Amino acid sequence: MIFSKACEYGIRATMYVSLHSLENKRVSLKDISREIDSPEAFTAKVLQQLSRSGIINSLKGPTGGFFIDKPTMQKTNLSHVVYAIEGASFFKGCGLGLKECSEKRPCPLHSRFKIIREELRVSLENTNLYDLSLGVKDGLTFLKK
Amino acid sequence: MIFSKACEYGIRATMYVSLHSLENKRVSLKDISREIDSPEAFTAKVLQQLSRSGIINSLKGPTGGFFIDKPTMQKTNLSHVVYAIEGASFFKGCGLGLKECSEKRPCPLHSRFKIIREELRVSLENTNLYDLSLGVKDGLTFLKK
DNA sequence: ATATATTCGGATAAATTTGTCCGAATTAAA
DNA sequence: TTTAATTCGGACAAATTTATCCGAATATAT
Numbered sequence: 001m002i003f004s005k006a007c008e009y010g011i012r013a014t015m016y017v018s019l020h021s022l023e024n025k026r027v028s029l030k031d032i033s034r035e036i037d038s039p040e041a042f043t044a045k046v047l048q049q050l051s052r053s054g055i056i057n058s059l060k061g062p063t064g065g066f067f068i069d070k071p072t073m074q075k076t077n078l079s080h081v082v083y084a085i086e087g088a089s090f091f092k093g094c095g096l097g098l099k100e101c102s103e104k105r106p107c108p109l110h111s112r113f114k115i116i117r118e119e120l121r122v123s124l125e126n127t128n129l130y131d132l133s134l135g136v137k138d139g140l141t142f143l144k145k
Numbered sequence: 146m147i148f149s150k151a152c153e154y155g156i157r158a159t160m161y162v163s164l165h166s167l168e169n170k171r172v173s174l175k176d177i178s179r180e181i182d183s184p185e186a187f188t189a190k191v192l193q194q195l196s197r198s199g200i201i202n203s204l205k206g207p208t209g210g211f212f213i214d215k216p217t218m219q220k221t222n223l224s225h226v227v228y229a230i231e232g233a234s235f236f237k238g239c240g241l242g243l244k245e246c247s248e249k250r251p252c253p254l255h256s257r258f259k260i261i262r263e264e265l266r267v268s269l270e271n272t273n274l275y276d277l278s279l280g281v282k283d284g285l286t287f288l289k290k
Numbered sequence: 291a292t293a294t295a296t297t298c299g300g301a302t303a304a305a306t307t308t309g310t311c312c313g314a315a316t317t318a319a320a
Numbered sequence: 321t322t323t324a325a326t327t328c329g330g331a332c333a334a335a336t337t338t339a340t341c342c343g344a345a346t347a348t349a350t
Contacts, residue, residue, distance in 0.1 A: 004308090005307075008240075015253055040309095041309065042308060042309050044328085047327085051328095059326085060315075061324090061325065061327080062318045062324065063325080064318080064325075065326075096148075097148075097153040097154075098290055100287075106286050107288070108280055112268045113147075116264055119261055123260075132254075136253060141252060142253075143241075143252070143253070150337075175296090184338080184340080186339065189297080190299095192297085193298065204296085205295085205297045206295065206296055207294060207347070207348045208295080209295075209296045209297065209348080210297085
């Protein structure tokens with residue numbers, strides 16, 4: 001639930017790139033997809049999106065690959081990654097798909113979903129790539145399988 | 146986000162059926178899809194699923210249609226509806242799509258998502274059709290557009 | 291009995307998401 | 321300057337979800 005496959009791969013890939021950028025190492029598409037266990041060509045598309053969005057950087061040619069500088073890692077939150085892949089609609093819209101759902105004209109689930117949605121948003125907005133990748137580096141969390 | 150189209154229609158349809166079952170009226174597929182603004186044939190499939198799952202009842206023939214008895218309305222929560230349409234996986238699984246994500250081997254988002262997931266589950270489990278349909282009946286909430 | 295209004299069920303089609311392939315562009319190293 | 325390793329970009333293919341169509345089964349009313 002929650003995320004599309006593209007977004008799942010995108011977050012995992014971003015995490016992997018971040019992790020290695022901690023040590024100033026670039027990683028190739030091949031490395032990434034092998035290490036996060038994702039389809040290579042499809043992951044390439046997602047990485048392109050992230051690159052165009054300015055979330056990660058890329059360099060062509062031998063010794064090329066993907067990377068993120070530390071300042072970007074620190075100021076980039078998961079919300080940015082999700083936004084880049086899922087689009088703005090992820091954070092908006094009615095849980096039941098109504099076009100005119102609002103405070104003034106709420107769907108039956110509006111009040112309940114509002115709370116949860118908000119929490120999700122806040123949670124994504126308060127989680128930056130740097131902190132997340134430290135968790136992986138320290139062996140507290142995992143990216144594969 | 147969150148729900149599939151099938152589930153959105155399913156919940157809205159169930160709400161509409163409940164609403165009219167409050168007054169012991171059966172409603173036809175045609176009425177339902179018109180009033181919740183959903184594609185008729187597709188909604189029929191979803192209603193069939195709900196009917197097979199025992200969440201709503203159906204009767205063929207003229208004056209037939211869909212309905213729910215009040216006891217069922219009271220003891221059926223949204224979680225049941227979602228479960229019937231999205232399946233068990235909706236309440237399980239890793240936010241990043243990892244197969245082996247667990248307390249012992251958590252993905253980087255595990256702890257954050259666990260909380261939100263749990264809240265969603267609890268919220269769905271504590272919301273029954275009867276209470277929801279009263280909200281619609283009283284004009285506090287809406288099902289269309 | 292017959293006609294009619296309905297749900298049921300299977301086949302199919304359209305749209306979207308997910309995934310693959312391949313050649314072009316770029317860059318570094320030999 | 322050639323070769324090789326990489327990302328980039330477009331076209332395509334497969335899978336899934338969403339949506340439609342139509343005839344069969346069923347039940348009601350005339």
